[in-house]
Amino acid sequence: MKYLTLNDGHSIPLVGFGTYKCTAQEGIQSVTAAIENGYRLIDTAAIYGNEDAVGKGIKASNVPREQLYITTKLWRENLGYASTKKEFARSLQKLNLEYIDLYLIHWPANAKNYENWQQANTDTWRAMEELQAEGKIKSIGVSNFFKQHLEALLQTANVVPAVNQIEFHPGYRQQELVNFCNFKTITVEAWSPLARGKILKNTILKDIAKKHNTSVAQVCLRWVIQHKIIVIPKSNTTHRIKENIDLFDFELSTLEMTQIDTLPKMGFSGELPDIWPDRI
Numbered sequence: 001m002k003y004l005t006l007n008d009g010h011s012i013p014l015v016g017f018g019t020y021k022c023t024a025q026e027g028i029q030s031v032t033a034a035i036e037n038g039y040r041l042i043d044t045a046a047i048y049g050n051e052d053a054v055g056k057g058i059k060a061s062n063v064p065r066e067q068l069y070i071t072t073k074l075w076r077e078n079l080g081y082a083s084t085k086k087e088f089a090r091s092l093q094k095l096n097l098e099y100i101d102l103y104l105i106h107w108p109a110n111a112k113n114y115e116n117w118q119q120a121n122t123d124t125w126r127a128m129e130e131l132q133a134e135g136k137i138k139s140i141g142v143s144n145f146f147k148q149h150l151e152a153l154l155q156t157a158n159v160v161p162a163v164n165q166i167e168f169h170p171g172y173r174q175q176e177l178v179n180f181c182n183f184k185t186i187t188v189e190a191w192s193p194l195a196r197g198k199i200l201k202n203t204i205l206k207d208i209a210k211k212h213n214t215s216v217a218q219v220c221l222r223w224v225i226q227h228k229i230i231v232i233p234k235s236n237t238t239h240r241i242k243e244n245i246d247l248f249d250f251e252l253s254t255l256e257m258t259q260i261d262t263l264p265k266m267g268f269s270g271e272l273p274d275i276w277p278d279r280i
């Protein structure tokens with residue numbers, strides 16, 4: 001596994017395992033299979049309703065805790081100082097862990113949902129900074145933050161977010177946001193890197209995959225990591241779990257990277273930080 005170094009000095013695996021819709025017994029088995037096949041980063045969230053299954057999958061793998069990298073997230077309806085502390089304790093208990101490697105604000109407060117969205121994000125962040133200082137979280141970060149949410153947070157933050165986890169795949173790149181995160185030393189992590197399968201029939205991606213004798217999914221994931229962005233594909237299928245981490249013995253050329261960089265928008269989830277809970 002390759003690692004990146006975050007702005008707080010901690011290392012994070014470049015490829016991780018997503019767990020949205022990995023629930024119950026199937027979820028436990030998928031997480032264990034992922035760890036047994038070499039994944040070290042597991043990405044969950046309170047809203048996925050699977051933190052207990054993820055915790056069981058981790059235990060069943062028999063890989064020592066310190067070799068694993070566990071991310072979970074605070075749901076957007078629970079922002080605020082006191083609720084952050086409460087929700088974090090709940091996640092830790094469900095996962096049956098002593099600490100979390102990366103804790104994220106899942107979505108920013110926005111004007112539609114919070115009377116003072118800037119304050120809600122600031123209060124949440126203050127609680128997370130305290131939990132980090134207490135040693136209960138190694139790194140703190142955000143998810144689905146646009147530039148304006150980051151700029152507002154940075155006005156009062158003592159700790160610069162280590163990560164911004166955003167939708168990022170060949171059909172939806174958010175290049176300006178990625179540039180802004182890079183400028184602020186915030187590492188980008190790509191969610192739905194396969195656009196939940198919606199981009200896998202694209203003929204340009206298919207041609208590139210054929211040239212490298214790989215799957216289209218592997219091309220998408222390789223493209224993400226060649227951008228120095230962390231990738232967390234999800235699968236409940238053992239052969240895909242294996243395939244999605246097998247990314248290190250081929251390389252996309254500069255031309256192929258550009259071809260993918262310039263694909264039209266496709267497969268966008270329709271989810272936006274400013275309009276949640278609606279989609280466009």
Ligand code: NDP
Binds near residue numbers: 019195196
């Ligand atoms: P992905 O883009 O990872 O796609 C998952 C889908 O693709 C599943 O249906 C899976 O099917 C299928 N798939 C996986 N591998 C392959 C393959 N090699 N070939 C063909 N199909 C494949 O979608 P997710 O939305 O799950 O995103 C990944 C992770 O990102 C999530 O699980 C979650 O951890 C995180 N996330 C974070 C969000 C946020 O707001 N911060 C939002 C959304 C996701 P199958 O399981 O049947 O194999």
